[in-house]
Amino acid sequence: MGSTETMIAHESHSKDQAPAREMMLRNSEASCLGGSTPQKLIHEVVVKYKASVPREEPHQANASSHEEEVPSPADKAYGENGTVRQQMVYLPDMPDEFRNVCDWLNWAFDFDDPFDGGELRDRPEEAKKLVDNLLVTLEATSLEGVVVSENILVEVFRSVWLRLARDSSKETQGRFRGSMTDSCNGLIQQTEACIDPNNFDLNGYLATRCQTIAAYPLYAMVEYCYGIAISDEVIACKSIQTIQRLSTELTVLQNDVLSYHKEKRLGFEHTLVSIYIRQGKTQTEAYDCVDQLMKDRYRDWYLALAELPMWGEDVGKQVQVYIQGCQNMVVANLNWSFKTERYFGREHWNVRRTRIVPFTE
Known part of the structure; x- marks a missing residue:
């Protein structure tokens, strides 16, 4: 990294409280950082959703115990993963289906990492081969006549898909199948763009990221987990389509801010923050731009609800459960991002408490 400064993403307070809090943060964190590190203030990047207190899965203890006694197919491939905790917020009250979503999320991280800065990030032909092998599994809803793949990622995904197909409607299966196909196609487009970083512009990047972040398959899983029977006509409603898009974009914006430092260290500078910086903005200005994009989407969310x-x-009633699931996904992703060491290492609790992260300008 270059010279290190710090960023304070301060929480919203009334005008008379804000200066005192900012001074407190300056004094306490300057001490933690050696007393001489320059600091900068930017807008709070997570605004209203950060204030939400997540409701966690009430069957967490039972689920953990059951996991040890009866490993799922995914457990045979993966060790312990913090992703499970994310879903304790995302789908409270759904122990069995919840387990399947946990398996899918644990799988999703291992499947995505090779594309997201890993060995497939600039190898579109190899990426397409893996994607094609994966999508073939969606053509069957049972194991009859299936040829087992040697790729463990393909087989774990097949297990998740078969469980979902067994216990969900044809409409839900169709939406999951379609959204997974779109997501995988987005990953291939991402690998093609990675060959030349200049292939990314703001609009094209956001559209591709909304595919690759795999939020839409989770919307189908909300239906699956709660036994919702919503028709294609209702899902196609303009307001619901807007809510899906906004939930996805908010997740992308949060993730790009929180993962920027990790991805820069890996030399994978394909985040919205990186694009703004390539356009000539400072890192502070880039964060300010993302902050405004988030505020615009909070406003549009409430307009869509109205x-x-x-x-x-x-x-x-079913639509309200579905919409709450979309919102829960944003809250779960944000809270998990501060609980894991994925982005900030052992400093993750400190970052959540202080809102201070390193500058890399």
């Missing part, structure tokens, strides 16, 4: 059609009591 424009929801009336479908009657039964459908209306």
